[in-house]
Amino acid sequence: MDGNGKKALKREIEELEQELALLQRRCRELGIPVLIVFEGWSAAGKGTMINRVIQPLDPRGFKVSCIAAPNRDEQLRPFLWRFWRRTPSAERMAIFDRSWYRTLLDDYVAEELDEDSLSKALDDVVAFENQLKDGGTVIFKFFLDISKEEQAERLDKLRKNPATAWRVSDDVLARHCKYGQYKKATKRLIEATDLPASPWKVIDAKHVTSANASILRCLVKVLGKRVTALATDVPKQGPPPKKDLPVFPTAPSLKRVDLSLSLDRDEYRKLLEKRQKRIGELHDEIYHRRIPVVIVYEGWDAGGKGGNIRRLTEEMDPRGYEVIPIAAPNDVEKVHHYLWRFWTEFPKAGHLTIFDRSWYGRVLVERVEGFCSEADWNRAYGEINEMEENFWHFGAVVIKFWLQIDKDEQMNRFKAREKDSAKQWKLNEEDWRNREKWDLYEEATEEMFLRTNTSYAPWTVIEGNCKRYARIKALDGVIAAIEARIAEED
């Protein structure tokens, strides 16, 4: 490039930087989350490129995450957990210096990932990126490309400078020697994940300035389009046709529930003691075997979830379980993807997490109350199945309970709460309002069963008019699911 060409490029970059700064503010105002991934060869200049991109930005509006090997906490979670935690909110761009692709690439080249595991992992990645995109996130994936010769030269230069020599670790050199293998593996990963929602952009990183310009052009073009589209006209995404949504014919139904099932006090006490003892043992066992367990409790107000959970946990070691009560999202949760707060609470392998209400709120309360669009909750069935499948890929046991009571029983319990001063706080106007929408909730519940009763995370309806019966049935359900999982392993 001649002198004039260089000057023109510099001017273009300055203009692009100003536009990018403006677009960043507009994205924030419009609530558009932005995710930018930088992948590429060692010494390809990821650090420099990222620093150039962020310089014109308002630091309030982005966060750079550097991805190294997972720490212990991260190793004990599904591999996308640490990335889900760092997904952008509508208020802050997330910039990744390396990403979920790094782990995959390393493991693939090191042959620690067989074809089956790789293909599962790629499914999970595709679902992850599609979910973010469908939630409104704009995703950029840049791969900074340099040739083996260029890399050799750069590593050499780094090594010769005493201030930077330490950067060229044995690990980096080992990768350099395997350049060919990495190139092949990279090609495969890029092809498998070059999605309409999140296409790859391979950047020739030999010349810093022109690489910088390519990246800026891409960011400005795509963000500009999105901002214009959102600012001028909100395109209503229609719900997918119902017939395209899969159903699970063996799903339970509220119509087939026998609410007369009950247990007398003596029988209950005997069974409770036995079951709690067994749960205690199994809790030790899952810890020992590093099996994560996720238990979802859904059901009607006053359905007895609290008391049921208490009986389940009474004899467990509190160091190995946690109860996560789900209420309306707080303002940090509100600006994230709706699945974000559930992903972040995924238990460590060997631990057990009980969700007192859950992500199914999307297709229950949010659907019935209109807190999200029809397209949103229709899409949620598939997203939820994908999330649970991801948990299952990681080896989690996923148990889902619906605590069923009938309308009369609910009225009795509401009235009892009104009378009991120690329980009055448990009853509020919302409970009465929800009760008026009983039929709508019932309809939503039936569809939820039908669309999310997967083999890896099936629903169990618990007959709840008799609390004692319900508690024993939940304990039995947990015991059976964990025992089945252990039997598979042995």
Added chain:
Amino acid sequence: MDGNGKKALKREIEELEQELALLQRRCRELGIPVLIVFEGWSAAGKGTMINRVIQPLDPRGFKVSCIAAPNRDEQLRPFLWRFWRRTPSAERMAIFDRSWYRTLLDDYVAEELDEDSLSKALDDVVAFENQLKDGGTVIFKFFLDISKEEQAERLDKLRKNPATAWRVSDDVLARHCKYGQYKKATKRLIEATDLPASPWKVIDAKHVTSANASILRCLVKVLGKRVTALATDVPKQGPPPKKDLPVFPTAPSLKRVDLSLSLDRDEYRKLLEKRQKRIGELHDEIYHRRIPVVIVYEGWDAGGKGGNIRRLTEEMDPRGYEVIPIAAPNDVEKVHHYLWRFWTEFPKAGHLTIFDRSWYGRVLVERVEGFCSEADWNRAYGEINEMEENFWHFGAVVIKFWLQIDKDEQMNRFKAREKDSAKQWKLNEEDWRNREKWDLYEEATEEMFLRTNTSYAPWTVIEGNCKRYARIKALDGVIAAIEARIAEED
């Protein structure tokens, strides 16, 4: 205990549990954070005790943290960092299964902590607990005590049961053998930290039920008192007499600032390039040496913080620094101690964090606008010094800049922003309102210098009327502080 005694105790426990459940709700309503620490011998029954305490509680209202050895992220932070992150909000009790005392105890017994380090660590712990207490947190510290013989018996029983044998690790056995040493060390730690704000309660843990009752009695008594006090009458805590607050006579003053200092463009360009190159080198160096660096930017609106920070970071590797812009707290931050959000952002050792505004908001905007009480901001000087001292104990370089401009210069910049469409967003009504309170802010700033200009975290006032001069002075300041720190090490 005879049969009647047992029954009476059981009844008492049931009553205490009901009271505790009620108190938990009241604490939440009144915004009282509660922190409960369980320490004690291996096999003393911490798990059982915690589970008994949480059973009657609303799971929405507590969180159990189990403290094991620190992970890599935690090792790279001051040792209280991981506990600060887990301090309770006004909405959720924090229950610790082991705590900051465990690390101290282990290191002390292993003789990895010399007397000087131990005494610094104990100072930090005392400051930590006092700060939480002064912020309104009720702190409980239970030590579950059993004799060596009792421990031997229990470990034996655990080992004989195949389901629990794995719990008796070599580590646990090693501690058991050192029972005497641990006992002595524990005594010393308990004595040094048995504070009025957070007294220890040693619980005889031989009998589960009576230990449970002791713990419940203590919780109900102390929480009951606090709830009654807060609910009936808010005691106004008077500010400490001014003469008792320490001052640092060598502190800078806005009265002695020469705002005519300036740099011409050519000189600036030359210096900028040199300084940025040097910062780049030092950034590598601190990473290599694992020195954490904390830089605070405070100053007037339109003082030039943004541009100044940009020049500081332009040549840094984005993987090693972060800019944290501080605005009004969000609703998660609001229910925590005011220092919580700053502690959580402490850089990893080897990284550099720039706070664009900071914890000094407590004694600037919060003081001037009346967002906290006079007692609160008066206490803050000491709390801030303690926090920065804690950072310093960990080896951090703490650099604090005040970007000074005069009132005329501010007016010029406001006007320029009004005219420039690309910068209009930077100016809002609040900026104009703050300007009207110039004198009050000046007074607050002067007192801030006087009370927080410690040797380990001194203030530098930057003459900012000439932006070029200010940028070079900030770069020089950072270079000098880091070079001094490296020189100390070599």
